[in-house]
Amino acid sequence: MSHWITVYSFPISKDLSALFRLIQRYQLPLRIAEEKNQQALLTTDSGIAELLKPLLQDWERGLVDLDRVQLTKAEPEAGDHLPGEEGQATKEKAPVSPSFLPTFPMDKTPISLLLIGLCFFGWFLHSNNLSAPLLIYPDTSGGPIFSQSSLMWHLERGEFWRLWTPAIINLSFQHALFNALAIWILGRPLEARGGPFIYSLLVLLGGIAANLSQYAWKPEVIFAGMSGVVYTLVGFAVVMQRWQPAWRDIPPGIITLAIVWMILCVLGVITYFTGIGIANAAHLGGFFAGFLIALVYCVAGGARKFNSYPAST
Structure with a gap:
C-alpha cells in the first residue's frame, strides 16, 4: 500500500489551479487533498518532494509562474536499465527537476x-x-x-x-x-x-x-x-x-x-x-x-x- 507524504501545505483560500495544471502537464505522481483546514500536496515519491518544495515556496511568494515552468527529466545514472530488459530491474519515470533561466514578475x-x-x-x-x-x-x-x-x-x-x-x-x-x-x-x-x-x-x-x-x-x-x-x-x-x-x-x-x-x-x-x-x-x-x-x-x-x-x- 502506497504511503503518501506531504510535499507542501497551502492555506485553504489559496488558488491551486496553476499547480493542478503543472501536475497534469507532466503527469506528476501528486495529488491535492484537504487536511486540517489546509490544502496538502501529497506524493509517494520522496525525491520529487525534495525537488519541488523550494519551487513551491517561490511560487507561494510570487517569484515564479508555474504556467511557465519547465521540468526536465534527469539523465539516467550508470547501472540504470530501461523498462522491459530481461533479467534486469526496471525503474519508473525518471525524477524531474526544475531547470534554470527563470522569469520573475x-x-x-x-x-x-x-x-x-x-x-x-x-x-x-x-x-x-x-x-x-x-x-x-x-x-x-x-x-x-x-x-x-x-x-x-x-x-x-x-x-x-x-x-x-x-x-x-x-x-x-x-x-x-x-x-x-x-x-x-x-x-x-x-x-x-x-x-x-x-x-x-x-x-x-x-x-x-x-x-x-x-x-x-x-x-x-x-x-x-x-x-x-x-x-x-x-x-x-x-x-x-x-x-x-x-x-x-x-x-x-x-x-x-x-x-x-x-x-x-x-x-x-x-x-x-x-x-x-x-x-x-x-x-x-x-x-x-x-x-x-x-x-x-x-x-x-x-x-x-x-x-x-x-x-x-
Missing part, C-alpha cells in the same frame, strides 16, 4: 527596471550635452593631494550625488543597451531573491566603489557607465553561487564569461582590437565591492533567501 524587480531605464536616460543626457551635472570633473592638477582634487571640490559644494551618478551616463546607445541587458540578466534575479533593500544597498555601494576606484586610478579622465554596477552584481553572484550551489537563477556560464571579459579588458586586449577606452578600475572596484558585500551578507544569514531551485521560462 515585474513588480518583484522595480529597482532593476529603474536602472535599465536610467541606462537609456543617461545616454539621452550625454547625446544632448546634459550630463555634466552628474559626472566627476577630471582632475588636471596632477597633484597627489586629495584636498585639492576636483572630487573634493564637488564634495565641498555638497554635490555628493556625483559619487554615484556617473553610473547613469552611458556614452553610446550600444553602451546603454549592453548594460541594460546585463542588469536584466544579473540584476533581476538578485533583486527578486534578496529583496529591494539589500539590492539597492548593493547597487549604491557598488556604484560608489566603482567610481572612486576609477577616479583614483585615472583622475584626469572623464568616465561614465553602468558597467561598474554590473560588475558589482557579478562579484555578488560569484559568492552566492558558491555559498548556495543549488541557486541557478543566473547560469554559471554567464558569470564566467563576464569575468573572462573583465580580464581581457584589464590586459588591454579589447582596447587593442577596438580602440575603445575602458574603465577597467571601475570594473575591478565594482567586482570586489560586490564580492565583499556578498560575503558579509552570507555570513549574516541572508543567503538562505537564495536556497531554492529557480523556475524556467
Whole structure:
C-alpha cells in the first residue's frame, strides 16, 4: 500500500489551479487533498518532494509562474536499465527537476527596471550635452593631494550625488543597451531573491566603489557607465553561487564569461582590437565591492533567501 507524504501545505483560500495544471502537464505522481483546514500536496515519491518544495515556496511568494515552468527529466545514472530488459530491474519515470533561466514578475524587480531605464536616460543626457551635472570633473592638477582634487571640490559644494551618478551616463546607445541587458540578466534575479533593500544597498555601494576606484586610478579622465554596477552584481553572484550551489537563477556560464571579459579588458586586449577606452578600475572596484558585500551578507544569514531551485521560462 502506497504511503503518501506531504510535499507542501497551502492555506485553504489559496488558488491551486496553476499547480493542478503543472501536475497534469507532466503527469506528476501528486495529488491535492484537504487536511486540517489546509490544502496538502501529497506524493509517494520522496525525491520529487525534495525537488519541488523550494519551487513551491517561490511560487507561494510570487517569484515564479508555474504556467511557465519547465521540468526536465534527469539523465539516467550508470547501472540504470530501461523498462522491459530481461533479467534486469526496471525503474519508473525518471525524477524531474526544475531547470534554470527563470522569469520573475515585474513588480518583484522595480529597482532593476529603474536602472535599465536610467541606462537609456543617461545616454539621452550625454547625446544632448546634459550630463555634466552628474559626472566627476577630471582632475588636471596632477597633484597627489586629495584636498585639492576636483572630487573634493564637488564634495565641498555638497554635490555628493556625483559619487554615484556617473553610473547613469552611458556614452553610446550600444553602451546603454549592453548594460541594460546585463542588469536584466544579473540584476533581476538578485533583486527578486534578496529583496529591494539589500539590492539597492548593493547597487549604491557598488556604484560608489566603482567610481572612486576609477577616479583614483585615472583622475584626469572623464568616465561614465553602468558597467561598474554590473560588475558589482557579478562579484555578488560569484559568492552566492558558491555559498548556495543549488541557486541557478543566473547560469554559471554567464558569470564566467563576464569575468573572462573583465580580464581581457584589464590586459588591454579589447582596447587593442577596438580602440575603445575602458574603465577597467571601475570594473575591478565594482567586482570586489560586490564580492565583499556578498560575503558579509552570507555570513549574516541572508543567503538562505537564495536556497531554492529557480523556475524556467
